[in-house]
Amino acid sequence: MMKWLAPRSAIGIVLITAALIALPFVAALGGQAWVRIVNFAILYIFLALGLNIVVGYAGLLDLGYIAFYAVGAYTWALLASPHFGLHWPFWAILPIGAVIACFFGVLLGSPTLKLRGDYLAIVTLGFGEIVRIFLNNLNAPINVTNGPQGITLIDPVAIGSFRFSGGSEILGISLSGPQKYYFLLVALAIFVIIINLRLQHSRIGRAWQAIREDEIAAKAVGINTRNIKLLAFAMGASFGGIAGGIFSAMQGFVSPESFSLIESIMILAMVVLGGMGHIPGVILGAVLLTVLPEVLRYGVGPLQVAVFGKMLIDPESLRMLIFGLALVLVMRFKPAGLWPSPERKRELQGDA
Amino acid sequence: MAEVLLEAKAVAKHFGGVKALRDVSLTIRKGEIYGLIGPNGAGKTTFFNCMTGLYVPDGGGFTFAGAPLLADAPHRAAERGIARTFQNIRLFANMTALENVMVGRHVRTRAGVFGAMLLNAATREEEAAIRRRAVELLHYVDIAGRADDLAKNLSYGDQRRLEIARALATEPGLLCLDEPAAGMNATETAELRRLIDGIRRDGKTVLLIEHDVKLVMGLCDRVAVLDYGALLVEDAPAVVQKDQRVIEAYLGA
Numbered sequence: 001m002m003k004w005l006a007p008r009s010a011i012g013i014v015l016i017t018a019a020l021i022a023l024p025f026v027a028a029l030g031g032q033a034w035v036r037i038v039n040f041a042i043l044y045i046f047l048a049l050g051l052n053i054v055v056g057y058a059g060l061l062d063l064g065y066i067a068f069y070a071v072g073a074y075t076w077a078l079l080a081s082p083h084f085g086l087h088w089p090f091w092a093i094l095p096i097g098a099v100i101a102c103f104f105g106v107l108l109g110s111p112t113l114k115l116r117g118d119y120l121a122i123v124t125l126g127f128g129e130i131v132r133i134f135l136n137n138l139n140a141p142i143n144v145t146n147g148p149q150g151i152t153l154i155d156p157v158a159i160g161s162f163r164f165s166g167g168s169e170i171l172g173i174s175l176s177g178p179q180k181y182y183f184l185l186v187a188l189a190i191f192v193i194i195i196n197l198r199l200q201h202s203r204i205g206r207a208w209q210a211i212r213e214d215e216i217a218a219k220a221v222g223i224n225t226r227n228i229k230l231l232a233f234a235m236g237a238s239f240g241g242i243a244g245g246i247f248s249a250m251q252g253f254v255s256p257e258s259f260s261l262i263e264s265i266m267i268l269a270m271v272v273l274g275g276m277g278h279i280p281g282v283i284l285g286a287v288l289l290t291v292l293p294e295v296l297r298y299g300v301g302p303l304q305v306a307v308f309g310k311m312l313i314d315p316e317s318l319r320m321l322i323f324g325l326a327l328v329l330v331m332r333f334k335p336a337g338l339w340p341s342p343e344r345k346r347e348l349q350g351d352a
Numbered sequence: 353m354a355e356v357l358l359e360a361k362a363v364a365k366h367f368g369g370v371k372a373l374r375d376v377s378l379t380i381r382k383g384e385i386y387g388l389i390g391p392n393g394a395g396k397t398t399f400f401n402c403m404t405g406l407y408v409p410d411g412g413g414f415t416f417a418g419a420p421l422l423a424d425a426p427h428r429a430a431e432r433g434i435a436r437t438f439q440n441i442r443l444f445a446n447m448t449a450l451e452n453v454m455v456g457r458h459v460r461t462r463a464g465v466f467g468a469m470l471l472n473a474a475t476r477e478e479e480a481a482i483r484r485r486a487v488e489l490l491h492y493v494d495i496a497g498r499a500d501d502l503a504k505n506l507s508y509g510d511q512r513r514l515e516i517a518r519a520l521a522t523e524p525g526l527l528c529l530d531e532p533a534a535g536m537n538a539t540e541t542a543e544l545r546r547l548i549d550g551i552r553r554d555g556k557t558v559l560l561i562e563h564d565v566k567l568v569m570g571l572c573d574r575v576a577v578l579d580y581g582a583l584l585v586e587d588a589p590a591v592v593q594k595d596q597r598v599i600e601a602y603l604g605a
Contacts, residue, residue: 195469202468202475203461203482206447210455213444220404220438222430222459222522231465 024182034294035178039250041290042185043243048270048286049196049279050239055268056277057205058232059212061121063264064108064128068237070135070259071104072097072244074145077254080155083146090157094245101241102234104131109233113226116215128264135256150255157184157249165252181250188246192239196279199235208232209277269323273330275337284339293319354381357417357557358403358434358526364411365398365581372398374582375412380526385548385558387572387589389565391601394578396561397439400530404436405429417525430459435524437515439531439561445504449495449514452503453486456521489517493547509540516547520556527551528559533567545571569593577601 027034047069054062075097079088108127112120139147156165156177164184165177199205207228210218219225248254266289274285300315330338362375372395380386388396401407403414405426414421416432435456444452461482467475490496493513498506503514512532519527529548533541541564548571552558562568568575569589576586579601585592592598 198468198471199465202465202479203458203463204465204468206451206455207458209447209451210444210458213446214442216406216426217438217442217444218455219406219426220430220436220442221456221518222427223455224425224427235465 020186024179028176028179032176032178035176035182037291037294039178039181039185041287042182042189043247043250044267044270044290045189045283045286046185046192046243046246047240047267048274048282049192050236050243051267052196052271052277052279052282053199053208053239054232054236055271056282057200057212058208058229060229060232061117062124062233062236063121063261063268064124064126064131065236065240065267066259066261066264067108067128067131068101068104068240069244069247069263070131070256071101071237072241073248073254073258074135074151074244075100075241076245076248077151077154078144080249081151082153083151087155090159090245090249094242097241097245098238099241101244102238105233105235105237106230108237109230113229125261125264128259128261132256132259135259145256148256150253150257152253154248154252154254156252157181157246164249181246185246188242193279193283200277200279204228204231269327273327273337275340278337278339278341281337281339281341285337288338289323293323296322354383356380357382358421358559359415360399360403360412361415362412363399363402363409363414365395365402365407365409372581373402373409374580376578376581376583377412378576378583378586380557380559381574382557383552383555384573385552385560385571387568387575388559388561388578389563389568389575390578390584395581396578397530398581399578400436400528400559400561403429404434404528427459430522430524433523433525434528435519435522435526436528437512437519437530437532439534441508441511441515443503443511443515443518446502448500449490449503449506449510450483450486450499452514453489453517453521454482456489456518457482457485459522486517486521489520490514492520493517494543509536509543512536512544513547516551520551524556526557526559528561530561531563532560533562533564541567 023038024035027038047065051062051065054060054065076093078084079086079093079096108124112123115123135145136148138145145151156163158164162168164180167174167176168180169175207218207223210221210223211225211228215225270285270289271282272285273289274283275281296319297315300318301311304311304313334340356379358380360376360378362377363373364371364375365373376395376399388399390396398407402409403421405424405428416434421432421434422428444455447455461478463475463478487496487499490499493516495506495510495513495517498510503511506514516529516532532548533544536544545567548558548560560568560572572589574587575589575592577584577592577595577598584597584601585595587595
């Protein structure tokens with residue numbers, strides 16, 4: 001277990017730790033916006049690892065994963081904002097968000113147990129849209145979600161009187177709000193990575209993989225495929241719910257448009273591009289797909305102006321163009337993802 | 353007479369107008385190797401699928417180890433102690449040989465998600481025991497050298513052995529083998545025969561569906577012959593071989 005962490009471990013861990021500590025300060029040199037981008041990259045790592053349980057391990061193609069993120073985000077928003085006048089502490093809301101998202105995971109899972117592949121993808125896609133549309137319209141007759149206007153003035157994460165928003169000074173080092181969130185997110189991400197690794201090499205993780213490989217054989221060796229699949233949906237959804245809560249607190253604002261279909265597709269693309277079922281690969285996919293568009297946004301505009309004297313292509317459309325091209329190229333040349341698990345790699349080489 | 357392990361009572365199954373099984377009744381005794389033979393399409397695999405819960409019979413039922421076997425879910429059959437292999441091998445192709453057998457331990461172990469996340473002493477111990485048993489079983493079927501290879505990269509004969517190891521991992525009282533010798537050459541068949549013999553000696557009851565008549569006649573204590581979904585005869589191999597109805601079924605009357 002954790003083989004990819006183990007080799008030459010002491011030096012490696014020290015280097016990684018040093019890099020992780022230095023990162024928010026280095027990013028801050030380019031402005032706080034870059035620290036926020038790094039934070040979003042970590043949040044997406046979180047989401048991609050949650051989806052990896054459902055898609056990578058259990059092999060259930062879920063195109064509505066963003067719905068659980070939305071459920072978590074709105075749980076936080078409703079329980080910690082002036083909207084209902086509630087200001088619950090984070091250690092209560094995060095677990096509640098995880099449990100509610102988990103419930104929605106089971107809700108989505110139970111009617112879709114017999115579906116696989118494309119059919120499951122269509123139903124989960126619909127589910128994601130249903131949740132978004134509900135959030136958009138639940139402002140009447142009773143105003144629950146405040147509709148398309150969204151919910152504002154959401155409480156930040158706070159431990160006692162220590163708030164994660166706004167700057168403060170710790171041990172003589174001044175930290176901005178995003179930098180403080182960065183360390184919180186890194187801690188949570190490490191927690192999620194450890195849980196993912198442990199699940200992968202557990203009895204339940206093997207049962208998920210068995211279902212992915214051959215459902216009938218899995219039944220024949222005594223795996224209760226119904227419960228184990230629901231468990232995968234529930235676990236994935238819980239991670240989505242926690243990520244949603246943090247998102248809500250970090251932004252201070254949520255609205256239904258943050259939870260559109262394209263977000264689900266992006267998270268799925270992170271898992272697939274990086275390497276399904278392989279944790280380092282999924283992390284790589286999440287980082288690439290969050291940071292590269294921003295690099296494009298900040299880099300391509302000025303570059304075009306410098307070279308051609310004017311803006312020829314809008315960076316936003318270029319982003320989708322490059323994204324599409326990248327997906328095609330990866331599927332053509334690295335079908336198992338950019339960083340597949342050693343077994344998957346061996347398998348592909350074996351076929352060649 | 354030895355104790356009855358499995359009893360099928362008037363099991364019937366039809367697909368549309370096709371009567372795949374017509375009131376098949378038979379008994380398997382504890383500790384024997386029981387052969388189920390018949391021409392192609394006679395209903396052997398259908399019988400298997402009814403017994404292991406993949407199909408729900410339209411009539412009749414099974415009693416296993418003294419209690420009725422409810423045909424509600426396949427994983428229940430494995431829990432009760434019926435393990436099977438498949439005619440067209442069904443391994444977890446992208447998992448290693450060792451992992452395949454470890455999955456077989458699922459039904460006899462307990463660790464859940466919280467155990468896995470906390471990785472407490474009980475979970476670690478169980479995990480170690482699962483691994484130990486899986487390695488033992490790979491040795492038992494003689495493919496321990498391939499433990500870390502993906503199941504799909506094993507040779508055909510080794511895949512068959514791996515499937516048997518996986519089935520044995522569920523600690524079955526009754527091991528059902530669906531045409532284990534299909535596609536094997538003479539040497540491989542001879543080795544398989546030794547393996548099945550060994551499994552019986554270690555106290556398991558074996559139900560064998562097979563086309564290879566020589567293998568069945570040499571190995572089985574009793575043989576049942578199915579034809580057009582009906583049971584023709586159930587007796588010792590020597591008797592069955594001389595039965596006029598069986599000869600007709602195989603050669604055409």
